[in-house]
Amino acid sequence: MEKQKNAVGRRKEAVTRIFISKGEGKITVNDKDYKEYFPLVYLQNQVEAPLKTIESLDKFDVKINATGGGLKGQAEAAKLGIARALLEVNAELRPALKAAGHLKRDPRGVERKKFGHKKARRSYQFSKR
Numbered sequence: 001m002e003k004q005k006n007a008v009g010r011r012k013e014a015v016t017r018i019f020i021s022k023g024e025g026k027i028t029v030n031d032k033d034y035k036e037y038f039p040l041v042y043l044q045n046q047v048e049a050p051l052k053t054i055e056s057l058d059k060f061d062v063k064i065n066a067t068g069g070g071l072k073g074q075a076e077a078a079k080l081g082i083a084r085a086l087l088e089v090n091a092e093l094r095p096a097l098k099a100a101g102h103l104k105r106d107p108r109g110v111e112r113k114k115f116g117h118k119k120a121r122r123s124y125q126f127s128k129r
Contacts (some may be wrong), residue, residue: 009081
């Protein structure tokens with residue numbers, strides 16, 4: 001592989017653009033180390049998960065541009081994007097990544113607000129008098 005491959009991952013309102021290339025295992029998110037950007041360990045594990053699945057955590061450099069949403073949404077969007085980028089590198093990785101559930105886009109989003117309610121399901125406070 002002579003040049004970098006890229007992919008997009010999405011989750012809720014979060015969108016991540018992934019650029020993957022051969023390297024020594026550096027993962028950066030918005031020009032910061034991913035352990036600094038995602039301070040919680042379980043979010044760091046989400047980002048590493050596709051690379052751990054194919055046992056190549058130290059073979060690729062990953063650059064992530066994350067926008068929108070919160071940290072958890074961005075971490076899960078990065079997981080999907082990294083898995084998709086790895087397929088661009090080597091299509092034979094599909095069965096392993098699919099079995100681990102890394103190629104599935106989570107379709108859940110925000111429920112719309114209904115009229116007569118404060119939020120999607122929350123009603124105004126009821127008072128008998």
